Amino acid sequence: xxxxxxxxxxxxxxxxxxxxxxxxxxxxxxxxxxxxxxxxxxxxxxxxxxxxxxxxxxxxxxxxxxxxxxxxxxxxxxxxxxxxxxxxxxxxxxxxxxxxxxxxxxxxxxxxxx
Amino acid sequence: xxxxxxxxxxxxxxxxxxxxxxxxxxxxxxxxxxxxxxxxxxxxxxxxxxxxxxxxxxxxxxxxxxxxxxxxxxxxxxxxxxxxxxxxxxxxxxxxxxxxxxxxxxxxxxxxxxxx
Numbered sequence: 759x760x761x762x763x764x765x766x767x768x769x770x771x772x773x774x775x776x777x778x779x780x781x782x783x784x785x786x787x788x789x790x791x792x793x794x795x796x797x798x799x800x801x802x803x804x805x806x807x808x809x810x811x812x813x814x815x816x817x818x819x820x821x822x823x824x825x826x827x828x829x830x831x832x833x834x835x836x837x838x839x840x841x842x843x844x845x846x847x848x849x850x851x852x853x854x855x856x857x858x859x860x861x862x863x864x865x866x867x868x869x870x871x872x
Numbered sequence: 873x874x875x876x877x878x879x880x881x882x883x884x885x886x887x888x889x890x891x892x893x894x895x896x897x898x899x900x901x902x903x904x905x906x907x908x909x910x911x912x913x914x915x916x917x918x919x920x921x922x923x924x925x926x927x928x929x930x931x932x933x934x935x936x937x938x939x940x941x942x943x944x945x946x947x948x949x950x951x952x953x954x955x956x957x958x959x960x961x962x963x964x965x966x967x968x969x970x971x972x973x974x975x976x977x978x979x980x981x982x983x984x985x986x987x988x
Contacts, residue, residue: 801978814975848915863915
């Protein structure tokens, strides 16, 4: 168990809908990363937050947004969902902002868009 | 730009035999290199990293990796494979000069299958 929790575990929704994925980092970790894992795209970095502020941005679509709250949990919002958004979404956390530190991954949220 | 390639989708090895999972990278500066492992229905777990220093890096579960700058490679190795090593392995890189994006780029993953 990495200490990173993600909810929900599974999410099934329809095209055009909006969903929110939630992540709680390990106790003491200030940095949260979001990744998307799909069969055709592999593991893609989406966005990183550190202590409430956006730190780095990857291949995140404009339909997607994220935030990190004062208690350090993070939410990833996916809107106007398309079939191609079906994937496993991982959250990871680390102690500091630098990506050189070990990242601890949560179990993921499997999103299915029908 | 930084990139990483894992040329083998799958590696099959018999239990007790040595294993190698290949990784090559491309960066404009010097690389920071990582290996992560993903077991079925789990998130990724950190195995080891190379930042600087000794080219041979030892990590968790008896794995090690060798940084080879001339061949731009960072192959993962283990002297004696276990059935429980069967999993998906990811190599990742970050360019030391990347002060903007500052994120890891992951390879496509290699599935390791260890036969009893």
